Amino acid sequence: MKTSFALRSLTSFAAAIALAACSTTPTAPVETAAAPTVVEEPVAQAASLDELIAAVDIPYETFTLDNGLTTIVHTDRKSPLVGVTVYYRVGSVSEPRGRTGFAHLFEHIMFTGSENVENFDIPLEAAGSTSTNGSTSYDRTNYVETVPTGALDLALMMEADRMGYLLGSLSQERLDNQRGVVQNEKRQGDNQPYGLLEYRINEGLLPVGHPYRHSVIGSMADLSAASLEDVRSWFTDNYGPNNVVLALTGDIDAATARPMVERWFGAIPRGPEVQQFEAGPVTLAEPVFDEMTDQVPLELIVRAWTGPDMEHPDAVPLQVGMYILGGLNSSRLDNSMVRGAEVAVSVSGYYQAYEQLGFAQAYVQVRPDATREEALALLDAEFERMLTEGPTQDELDRATTQIASSQIGSLERVGGFGGKGMILAEGLLYTGDADFYRTELEAMAALTPEMVRDAMQRWLSRPSYTLAVVPGERTLDGATMGGWGDEHLYPAPEPDTGSDIEVTRTGPAIELPTPAPVGELTFPEVERAELSNGIPVVLARRTSVPKVSLAMTFDAGSVVDGVGRYGVHETIIDMLTEGTTSRSAEELAVAQETLGASISISAGAENSTASMSALTPNLRPSLDLMADMVRNPAFADDAMERVRSRRLAAVAEELSTPSSMASRAFAQLVYGEDHPYAHASSAGDPAVIEGLTTADLAADHATWIRPETASITVVGDVEMDELLAALEASFGDWQGPATPVPAKAVDQASPAPMPRVVVIDRPNSPSSYLIVGRLTQLTGYQPGMEPLNLANEVLGSGFLSRLMQDLRETRGWTYGISSSLPFAEGQRVMSVQTQVQADRTADSIQVILDQMRAFPATQGVDEVEFQRVTDGNVRNLPNRFETNGQVLGALLGNQTLGRDIRYQVQLPDIYRAITPEDIDAAAATYLQPEDLTIVVVGDRSLVEPQLEEAGMEAEYISADTL
Known part of the structure; x- marks a missing residue:
């Protein structure tokens, strides 16, 4: 990836979860001083799974050129944008011994320019594209950009040029530069806490020579040895149009797209078919327990298996089963190990399905005051319970509702990572069916608890690989990891010392198309209102998907802690999701999952925000749930101990992560030790966190989390009358204490800058x-x-x-x-x-x-x-506000900065001046x-x-x- 190499997400049908929107439905601004009369309405019932699945639909057409290039076209006219998504059937599984990392290295090289395009990014960003990007996985390499409709011809020409006419620009200098970039990407990943974990897990699960064993990023030795001859051959062998799926999604149709695709790609000759390797799951002969020391804050236990591929009938049951075990907020591992016996700081579990196999993995970060033996005993017990009893129907319903709700969010974005282009292209590339996402959703809807149990029994009763990563000195060298693993049997490849290959043009000279002008920015109209207790409400209505994104912002962040109290406010905010006076933390999680909602509450330096994504039919009960969390925290002693443990773990992780270590030091140096900003972006002071009581937190909550400091901003599929009725029911009767809101003091003197x-x-x-x-x-x-x-x-x-x-x-x-x-x-x-x-x-x-x-x-x-x-920024404005989340972020920024609420519509004139x-x-x-x-x-x-x-x-x- 230009930004990192990527693996598949939790579920195979969701390439990534994106919250986005494609269009606006403008309405006239409404200014009101007081809320309208509220009419009591029956509480909405949670949308059924069948209803959610019915909302997930991506109609498309396909055509295939004579050279084998297959194109998918999905029409979505809600915004003047087209997502361009290109999938090559080549990933790390295609790499032989001595060539690990080649697919990912070549992903980088493909951005360095082609015979008619000196730099791939400059023309597209000048034309208003989002930043072009790409990623590499085991099974494929992909490239994405989202462009204004008038720049589609340019984007297609450039994608075709690097597909057909790259070799005439591939010089030794470009290879050397990108080799260095990739090696630094590897160093950067290796330098993190737990940065060597993935290498060790794959080595433990798979034998030497298995195509999924070596890392996507490869080994340092193989990258150093990659010669110009090697990478030119790699391109010739793997990047022909017959190995490609092109997805065009958005403001385009098949009748328009076909002649454009034929014009630019039709003359590129077929290449060899990408070599395929058998790479199925592997059953270990016996359970394996492994241990490694590393510069990590807490011991981490990983339990792992390989499993079936994405088309196997057991893939969906395993994904859902592992999600119930360790993915839900109310997961069994959470309830047993974090909220129950409290031996873990965090847990997770998931099943990642790939083209030829999958990985089932569970992670447990052990509390410092607990033992490995306690954690393993509970982990074993929960796996045994799942394999013996299976999930309950309620767990199954909640898991599938959450997954389907997330999939609806992905429909908002036409292109980019996680958008509709990726969903269609992955299905077609891996399974021959662009509708494979629906196949998976329908399989999920048909699941029974017995089907999940039986799949878990078949695959997770096999011998597992367990790895414990314990704090200590790092004894392994990431530079020697990531390759085939049999380097001790073979001499290390000789580093590349350069080539005297003459680089010559291989294709015709082609002039870059001129992008058409872009139209005026369509930014949603904004309505304003006020609740009866004075909380201001801002709404931007968008109807592209039946979801609502909401942010309730409080004018209080970590800067309110004051000297010697660093970490107090963040701990208060953490407590808001840990139980209310009427619901436990588990009950809060269950309620969200039942509704298909997602509620999070976080503290920034200057503001704290309760964020919610909810299905429109479930808006009222979702708001009621969020209101309970914000207004009625229980501040229970047992929850306090859980939060304290997590907060201390966050500090420990911060002090072992290079970027966080640098940020903590830098803020204190430039602002001075006692300035509010010196500690506002850190996880806090361990001594302060250790000494906190629930009474301290309750007092600070009453001081800062109150209607006088609150504002509500909403984007999505809801009308103002309906929204106000729901908000009044949840927040309208909320009254703050009699004491005034303290002033935030952020203007203390700082030391004069000094080198x-x-x-x-x-x-x-x-x-x-x-x-x-x-x-x-x-x-x-x-x-x-x-x-x-x-x-x-x-x-x-x-x-x-x-x-x-x-x-x-x-x-x-x-x-x-x-x-x-x-x-x-x-x-x-x-x-x-x-x-x-x-x-x-x-x-x-x-x-x-x-x-x-x-x-x-x-x-x-x-x-x-x-x-x-x-001009480039003017042209890409539509891309910046494609999604509900992007619009919500813009509105929040405008309010924070005191700008006009629709400041973005002024930007074209501002930039042009x-x-x-x-x-x-x-x-x-x-x-x-x-x-x-x-x-x-x-x-x-x-x-x-x-x-x-x-x-x-x-x-x-x-x-x-x-």
Whole structure:
């Protein structure tokens, strides 16, 4: 993946769960000072599974060219967008010994340009596409972009060019650059807590040579050995049109699409059929228990099996059974091990079905005050109970309702990861049936508890592989893992030293099509109202799917904790889902699952938000449930101990994760130890969390979570009258305490910015995590800062930014880098964050400083950059607001920043009025490398000599001081 390599999701029919929307139904704004009279209505009943499945429908047509390219077309006219999704039947299962990681490496190479397209991203983003992306799995490689309808011809031409005419642009330099990027992607993954887990599980489950055994990202040795001859042959052998499914979904029809597809793809010759390997499930001879030590916060136990492929009759029962066991919020493992005996901080379980096999896995993160033996005994007992008794009908109903509800959410997005294009393409590629998602849903609807039990018995009574990852020194080297596993029998492949192959054009010269103009942005009209107790309500009505997304925001976040109370507010928020005065935590979870709703409550630095996604027919009871959680927390002692344990685990994980370690240190350094922002984004202070009582939490809840601090924003398929009636019934009688709301104080003085380098020693780190930044003179929201936002895009925000192109695409020292100036009510920070290969730590810092210094002193915004961040951003506005969630995020941002509620419709005129000089001036004022604080999390033994050689004086601290 351009952003990471990907595996299939929990259920095979949901490529990913996306909450999105395709169109708007505008209504006139309504301004009211008080709520209308509420008419009592009967409480809605939960929608049946059959009703939910009936709502999941993606009609399509297909056609196949003479060269074997198969195209799926789904028409959805709700928005002027087309999702372009390309699936190649080549993944890591196709890789022989010595060639692991080739499919994923080539996914990266496919973005470097083709014979007629110098850079794959620049023309599409200039035309208004969402960021192009791709991913690699065991069975396939895919590429996605969503473009304005008028840019479809351009997108098809570019996809065809890299399918048919890539070799004439594939140079040694491009191979070397992308090899470096992929190797840094591997280092970045390996550098995380539990980062070596996947390697070890696959090694334990599958024998050497099994196609699903080696990792998708491959081994360092194989990646280093990949020669230009190797990758050219890999392309020729696997990327012919006969091995491809193309999905076009959205504002397009088959009659229009066919001549476009024939024009661009028809002349590409067939290639060889991708070689297929037998790769079925494997039964271990006996149970295996394994152990590894790693730099992890808590012991993790994994229980795993291989199982049947996605078309096997047992695949759906296993997916649902494992979801009941460890996927539901009310799962059996949760009830037994987290809420019951309280031996675990977290648990999960799932079945991932692939083309030729599947993986059943359960995870248990053991509490520090519990033992492995206690956890294993309960884990064994729950598996035995499931295999012997099976699920109840109620568990089965709740699991299938949740899964179907999530699938409805995926219908909102025409393209991209998890959208309708992926769902159709995966079904056709893997099974020959684009409607396979319906086959799975219908199989799920027909399940009985006995069918689930019997499938679990058939597959999970076989010998299992159990792995315990325990805290300690990392003894394994991720660089040597991920390959076939028989390297001790064969000499390591020789690293590639370059090639003298002459790169010559293989196809015709083709001019890029000119995208058609885009129309005016369609952003939903907004209605306003107010509940009888004064809570403001904002609604944007959209009817593309029968769902509602709602956010109840409270003007209180972690900044209200105050000195010496870090972590209190987040603990309060955690408690809101752990039981009310009338429902236990389990009952809350069961109620959500029954309704097909999803309710979460989280604390940010300055605000806290209760978020809900609900099926429209079930809106009233879903709101009642959320209101109970927000208004009536029980603050029970047993729930307090569970939350305390999880919160302490979160702190421990934060102190073992490079990015979080860097963020904790950076905030304290730039804001000062006692500033509210110094700790607002951390998991808190362990000593404070240890000492909290339920009385403390109840008092703070009454102070901050109250109607006076609340506002409600809603997007989805509901009319204002219906919404207000439901909200009045749930929240209208809520009254706050007599005491006034305290003021949030975020304007304390901070230390003057000063240059410094601080290194946090983390031994055995293959990468170094960097944060480079400082406080700015910006405070809160200031109108007219759009030129700064665009300057930041040029410097470091997005794939085409200067920092990304330099450090990743040119030098290959990082997998990703970004710059930001996030909003804050108080003083705002400018920062650059990245993870780089350890031996390039000092060099990477210097590149960042050089790029900042050059903009605009020696390199002002150029013509291509200017077009991309102004006209390109205007053209991609429809893509930004395709989904309910995207619209909800925009409305919440507008309210937080005090902007016009429909600010987005002003953006075209704002962007068109910005000049290159405006962008350069913003960069000169806010993005210069002056008085920067630089935090490095890495192996001191590797980092210190580099910094000394570069003349960078550094302070060295331990993670224990954070």
